[in-house]
Amino acid sequence: MTAAAVRTNGAAAAKLLRAHRFRAIELLPWLIAIAVYFLFPGYRLLATQILVLILFAISLDLIVGYAGIVSLGHAAFFGTGAYTAALLADAGWQEPLSALALGAVTAGLLGWVSGWIILRTRELTLLMLTMALGIILYELAKDLDDITGGFDGINFENSAILGLFPFDVLYYTTNYWYAFAFLVLGFLVARTVVHAPFGRSLVGIRENVRRMHAIGTPVQQRMRHVYVIAAMIAGVAGAIWVQVQGNITIGVYEFEMSGNILIMLILGGTGRLYGAFIGVTVFTILENLTETVLGTDPPYWELVVGIVLVLTVLFAPRGLLGVFDPLIRRYRERTP
């Protein structure tokens, strides 16, 4: 291509060309995450869980928010990554990073195989099939309790990360930074993908499938690719979730896991990656506050979740981050 051919001149083109650039405000969540470690040492377990769930929610955002594939069974991948890492450690493979990588692989394989069937369907059928996959794996894990440990779970140990940093289930020092590091990594992968042409084409699928067929996109293949990517990231999140606790139960496959992560994502806002950060944090802290103030009876928390959902749908249909959209637009219009 000659230089003349690649010259763009419009504002819309300029906007498209710089969409992937980092903005200063994107440092904010990471600075907060670093500050939390030092300011609230007593809450590191909770904070670590938030970091892992954010990674999990980001993986869900790739398929729900970008490709428009709504899933009620994303815990299938989270749980598969988790069990891969846990069972390997239990069997004596205690090196955490390779176990985590294998967790990503098994979750990705599950995504590749299940996606072949699930992604042929649409809307309600698709939703039901994702849910079915999650429930099948949960029941399977429950039946095979001599392997999975069932409700009681399995305790296991991992060796030190890179042979240098041992896990610390008491003060969550290493554990926190382990989750933090993989959140950074997973986020960067997701952010790269959504700003690449591949990610743009996912948005096209979400906006209008018929048109995507008519512009020559192999829609199903592309959905399957993002499904595998999302499954792998979810698998990593699941592996970290159990590695930092040194314990696994079949809870990782529970429907509640799939349902809650979807609620968190919708609460924060879909199709924007940062919605995962806000949604998971607000939801988890709210859950904790409810339990502290009202007690741990399930009805209380379920009531609060219900109210939060109703309020979100009524006042922030595009999620908590979506509330700021009009403000940002007005600001941008005033400062060209």
Added chain:
Amino acid sequence: MTDVPGTAVLETKGLCKNFGALVVAKDIDFALEPGARHAVIGPNGAGKTTFVNLLTGALPPTSGAVLLDGRDIAGLAEHERVKHGLVRTFQINTLFNGLTVLENIYLTVAERMGVATGLFRPVGSRPEVVAEAERLVEMVQLRDDAGRTIDELPYGRQRLVEIAIALALEPRVLLLDEPSAGVPGAESHIILDAIAALPAEIAIMIIEHDMDVVFRFAERITVLVSGAVLASGPPDEIAADERVRAVYLGHGHG
């Protein structure tokens, strides 16, 4: 040009489509020469859009064949036919409504150039794709609207995006499904001018209700009635055809 077998770029043989007992395409033989300007007309419900869907592969035929460059393309999915140069527009705007005009075209250009599977390099590091999208936006005179989302545009301008998307795919065969449908009379000349300016080498089939447009544009006309070809030929022949006048032209033109 006449229907010499073998020279057609797009052809159908005995194309049939039934939905249960309902026959929507009946034994359609049709041929589109390279560079053709061919109109398909017919009353509402004649099966014109179904015919387009059968050609593009959006619907599988019950029987019969669609041939592109003389080869049966039954085994090619809709998206694969697009890669072979068979492109359509939609009767009802089928666009990415939440995206800007430029992004609509960008997605299409990225797909045609084969970069849409790229996972790592961001859109911003491929200015040649964006520049090509911008060129197409300017070609249909939507430069001032490039940054606006589709749902912010009046319907007539949205129609232009339909055409720009089709052009972005560099079609060899272009199927225009009522390109000026829903466009206010005052704006329809923009659409028609855009169509008139299409490269001569593209074979174009246009479905249209407006007889002024049909007779101005078409070098050949095929009349569909109840899913079957009633008549096919040059415009003057069709205009003189008694059967066509009876079922179709008679309604509006006396």
